[in-house]
Amino acid sequence: MATEEMTLSVPVHEHEEHAHKKLVIIAWSGDLDKVWPQMILATTGAALGMETTIFFTFWGLFSLVKDNKRITGENWMQKMVAMMDHPGVDHLKLGKMNFAGAGPVMMKKLAKEHSVASPGELLQLAVDMGVKLVPCQMTMDLLGLKREDMIDGLGEPAGATVMLTESQDAITLFI
Amino acid sequence: MATEEMTLSVPVHEHEEHAHKKLVIIAWSGDLDKVWPQMILATTGAALGMETTIFFTFWGLFSLVKDNKRITGENWMQKMVAMMDHPGVDHLKLGKMNFAGAGPVMMKKLAKEHSVASPGELLQLAVDMGVKLVPCQMTMDLLGLKREDMIDGLGEPAGATVMLTESQDAITLFI
Amino acid sequence: MATEEMTLSVPVHEHEEHAHKKLVIIAWSGDLDKVWPQMILATTGAALGMETTIFFTFWGLFSLVKDNKRITGENWMQKMVAMMDHPGVDHLKLGKMNFAGAGPVMMKKLAKEHSVASPGELLQLAVDMGVKLVPCQMTMDLLGLKREDMIDGLGEPAGATVMLTESQDAITLFI
Numbered sequence: 139m140a141t142e143e144m145t146l147s148v149p150v151h152e153h154e155e156h157a158h159k160k161l162v163i164i165a166w167s168g169d170l171d172k173v174w175p176q177m178i179l180a181t182t183g184a185a186l187g188m189e190t191t192i193f194f195t196f197w198g199l200f201s202l203v204k205d206n207k208r209i210t211g212e213n214w215m216q217k218m219v220a221m222m223d224h225p226g227v228d229h230l231k232l233g234k235m236n237f238a239g240a241g242p243v244m245m246k247k248l249a250k251e252h253s254v255a256s257p258g259e260l261l262q263l264a265v266d267m268g269v270k271l272v273p274c275q276m277t278m279d280l281l282g283l284k285r286e287d288m289i290d291g292l293g294e295p296a297g298a299t300v301m302l303t304e305s306q307d308a309i310t311l312f313i
Numbered sequence: 314m315a316t317e318e319m320t321l322s323v324p325v326h327e328h329e330e331h332a333h334k335k336l337v338i339i340a341w342s343g344d345l346d347k348v349w350p351q352m353i354l355a356t357t358g359a360a361l362g363m364e365t366t367i368f369f370t371f372w373g374l375f376s377l378v379k380d381n382k383r384i385t386g387e388n389w390m391q392k393m394v395a396m397m398d399h400p401g402v403d404h405l406k407l408g409k410m411n412f413a414g415a416g417p418v419m420m421k422k423l424a425k426e427h428s429v430a431s432p433g434e435l436l437q438l439a440v441d442m443g444v445k446l447v448p449c450q451m452t453m454d455l456l457g458l459k460r461e462d463m464i465d466g467l468g469e470p471a472g473a474t475v476m477l478t479e480s481q482d483a484i485t486l487f488i
Numbered sequence: 489m490a491t492e493e494m495t496l497s498v499p500v501h502e503h504e505e506h507a508h509k510k511l512v513i514i515a516w517s518g519d520l521d522k523v524w525p526q527m528i529l530a531t532t533g534a535a536l537g538m539e540t541t542i543f544f545t546f547w548g549l550f551s552l553v554k555d556n557k558r559i560t561g562e563n564w565m566q567k568m569v570a571m572m573d574h575p576g577v578d579h580l581k582l583g584k585m586n587f588a589g590a591g592p593v594m595m596k597k598l599a600k601e602h603s604v605a606s607p608g609e610l611l612q613l614a615v616d617m618g619v620k621l622v623p624c625q626m627t628m629d630l631l632g633l634k635r636e637d638m639i640d641g642l643g644e645p646a647g648a649t650v651m652l653t654e655s656q657d658a659i660t661l662f663i
Contacts, residue, residue: 164486166347166488171547174546175545179651182652185649298353299360299361301354302336302354302358302363302484303361305484309655309658309660310484311486311514311660311661311662312350312488312662313516313662339525341522371524372521473528473529476529477538477659478536483659485659485660485661486661487525487663
């Protein structure tokens with residue numbers, strides 16, 4: 139990253155301290171119990187001064203869809219997805235333990251009692267802290283989503299090439 | 314990686330540009346919606362000139378089993394697995410949203426309309442692009458699979474030691 | 489890591505060979521088929537001489553709960569979790585293929601026939617090999633778990649900050 143020539147006066151550890159100051163999270167899942175670690179790790183990374191990027195792809199992209207948006211495409215897949223109400227982050231399901239629909243409510247309630255921020259709050263916090271939120275262009279195309287269907291504060295939609303290039307010299311997690 | 318001695322004439326960034334030119338994907342899942350990112354990331358990595366390895370383990374190994382192969386072992390586990398028809402990559406299920414069996418068909422159809430290659434095509438593309446495909450020896454043993462049951466173009470079966478050694482200085486993703 | 493000044497007599501590759509001698513596993517899942525790779529990779533990393541840490545969070549934390557412990561909190565979430573018998577590592581379910589409850593038994597039996605250690609054995613082996621086992625403080629709080637509810641040999645409970653700091657210059661896997 140640094141483009142200056144190596145000089146003898148620079149200690150090795152100075153160099154190494156910057157070796158992993160980047161964090162890239164590939165947010166693949168849209169389940170509440172995965173979105174939480176996605177957001178907690180990203181905001182923690184930003185708080186630590188790491189250059190942090192979340193790349194939202196597949197089911198993870200639903201976290202970025204506006205709450206008042208229903209996906210209403212014209213092909214089969216889009217119609218099936220359209221049957222799911224409210225894809226936005228406040229309506230996430232819990233992957234592992236749904237308790238007949240009560241799980242997310244309970245977990246949010248519990249988190250509130252213990253002063254853990256909700257995914258929606260953490261997503262806003264991530265935007266405020268300068269975390270780069272990048273939606274996957276391919277997933278947007280597959281689901282028939284446009285920029286105006288997504289929340290504000292996002293970076294340019296991108297693909298796997300950008301994602302892997304960002305991941306050079308970063309801590310990279312597929313969640 | 315480079316074994317030459319450091320000289321003053323080599324700028325730091327030249328060195329760093331090669332720091333993460335490796336990509337290792339631990340393909341644990343055999344679900345269609347995970348196989349897709351496994352294959353898209355691997356072929357993208359190879360296209361970017363990265364030294365790319367996919368290590369297929371647990372359910373991920375099923376992507377490598379020939380379509381006309383049914384697992385027919387003699388112990389319990391192998392018999393249970395044998396009840397699953399066609400473990401190969403063209404018959405993958407969709408992890409999150411199966412729509413009573415229609416999901417994979419729809420997603421493949423949708424992907425075709427949008428010119429996204431199928432997992433089977435991407436797997437062949439990966440072989441053609443020189444991605445190293447390494448089956449997990451332990452999983453093969455557990456499932457009673459032999460080399461001749463697997464598709465062509467694979468590297469030597471290996472274990473966690475080889476996998477972790479490959480991952481030194483690589484972007485490593487568990488998918 | 490090394491804090492000494494760079495000298496011309498140190499070859500670059502000597503330096504690089506130590507670049508990723510760390511392995512950090514974020515053990516998020518508590519399913520048997522995920523706990524297995526968590527443990528196999530950690531013990532293999534330790535055997536390779538890597539400085540290895542497992543950070544147990546969300547469902548992954550259940551691997552560390554004593555077998556004779558039932559979670560009996562006073563709030564909703566804790567009561568729901570309390571209905572699950574025996575959260576400890578010997579009672580893990582199989583994520584993908586449960587076969588009406590028979591899956592874990594079969595897989596353990598099969599593993600035994602093939603001389604693959606059980607997760608419980610691997611967890612003990614990890615402790616013995618010096619793998620650092622770190623429970624997530626936030627998850628403990630959410631589930632109402634205390635240190636005395638957990639198995640012996642654990643490090644201090646910690647949060648995302650410690651986890652990301654540990655991950656600097658490590659192979660980091662979210663499993």
